[in-house]
Amino acid sequence: MGRAPCCDKANVKRGPWSPEEDTALRSYVERHGTGGNWISLPQKAGLKRCGKSCRLRWLNYLRPDIKHGGFTEEEDNIIFSLYKTIGSRWSVIASHLHGRTDNDVKNYWNTKLMKKIMAAGETINSPISNNQNTNKFHQPSPSPPATSPPVQIPVMKAESFLPPTTLDSNFPYAFEPYQLPQLPAELAVTGYNLCPPSEDPSLSVSASSSSITVDDGGTNSYIDWNGEGAYFDQAAAFFPELGFSSWTELLGGFVTSGTYESPTSLWANTDTKPQGVYQSLYS
DNA sequence: AAACTCATCAACCGCGGTCTG
DNA sequence: ACAGACCGCGGTTGATGAGTT
Numbered sequence: 001m002g003r004a005p006c007c008d009k010a011n012v013k014r015g016p017w018s019p020e021e022d023t024a025l026r027s028y029v030e031r032h033g034t035g036g037n038w039i040s041l042p043q044k045a046g047l048k049r050c051g052k053s054c055r056l057r058w059l060n061y062l063r064p065d066i067k068h069g070g071f072t073e074e075e076d077n078i079i080f081s082l083y084k085t086i087g088s089r090w091s092v093i094a095s096h097l098h099g100r101t102d103n104d105v106k107n108y109w110n111t112k113l114m115k116k117i118m119a120a121g122e123t124i125n126s127p128i129s130n131n132q133n134t135n136k137f138h139q140p141s142p143s144p145p146a147t148s149p150p151v152q153i154p155v156m157k158a159e160s161f162l163p164p165t166t167l168d169s170n171f172p173y174a175f176e177p178y179q180l181p182q183l184p185a186e187l188a189v190t191g192y193n194l195c196p197p198s199e200d201p202s203l204s205v206s207a208s209s210s211s212i213t214v215d216d217g218g219t220n221s222y223i224d225w226n227g228e229g230a231y232f233d234q235a236a237a238f239f240p241e242l243g244f245s246s247w248t249e250l251l252g253g254f255v256t257s258g259t260y261e262s263p264t265s266l267w268a269n270t271d272t273k274p275q276g277v278y279q280s281l282y283s
Numbered sequence: 284a285a286a287c288t289c290a291t292c293a294a295c296c297g298c299g300g301t302c303t304g
Numbered sequence: 305a306c307a308g309a310c311c312g313c314g315g316t317t318g319a320t321g322a323g324t325t
Contacts, residue, residue, distance in 0.1 A: 103294090
């Protein structure tokens with residue numbers, strides 16, 4: 001069963017926006033912001049539009065920092081590299097391109113870049129479309145070792161290219177090094193793919209949106225992502241057991257390494273907001 | 284000049300995830 | 305814990321203009 005419509009479709013205007021509507025929406029948002037509620041915004045702004053339509057118009061067209069047309073070679077490379085790594089996650093890809101929207105990137109990919117790349121003889125393998133695995137983050141290891149090594153959670157660096165959305169239910173995975181191909185130097189970072197959990201029976205890992213639990217028989221086994229209260233102290237003691245010096249290191253080195261753009265600044269430049277684990281830390 | 288095809292991109296749609304009461 | 309409301313995303317559609325026959 002589908003959800004109820006977000007607005008009365010019979011009483012809202014659809015189709016292309018007029019300059020007057022653009023002006024009304026722009027001036028309202030500039031004066032009052034969105035108020036975090038797009039559904040009620042059209043009425044307040046005097047627009048006969050669906051809230052979703054207003055949101056889309058603002059995000060994709062009226063926002064002051066939007067850049068239209070003319071993708072550069074560098075942007076092409078970034079899009080292609082990220083597409084090969086994470087698939088058609090346009091909002092994530094767009095977040096790496098200043099002033100570009102997910103819709104822009106998606107349209108550009110579908111109408112131009114894909115053809116351009118294929119004409120150049122490249123093969124396009126989206127990790128998602130080519131992978132039956134429902135875990136978006138899992139990319140199969142080429143050839144797993146015959147016997148699993150001892151459990152070892154590596155120091156994670158710049159995991160930013162792996163969208164931070166589904167650690168929640170899929171966390172019982174270790175991290176496997178990867179190198180994003182063909183990125184400009186400032187983006188050519190090393191990160192870790194999620195890969196299946198170790199078979200080491202002495203350690204079990206589980207996670208929720210706010211915590212990771214690793215039961216290794218040690219004295220500490222809980223990390224609270226929100227980093228507050230007693231759990232934070234407990235977590236601070238827990239990191240060394242896992243081989244991390246701090247929670248920032250555990251979460252990808254964003255804060256400790258100057259090489260990588262921190263999620264805070266990254267998300268400040270985009271409407272893509274941190275989610276899940278990252279939301280707790282950076283919102 | 285008219286008819287047709289193709290390319291582009293703004294906008295819509297429906298769904299999953301998150302938030303809130 | 306649950307349900308409803310809302311947000312954000314990715315896929316798709318359709319209007320429009322450019323190019324071709």
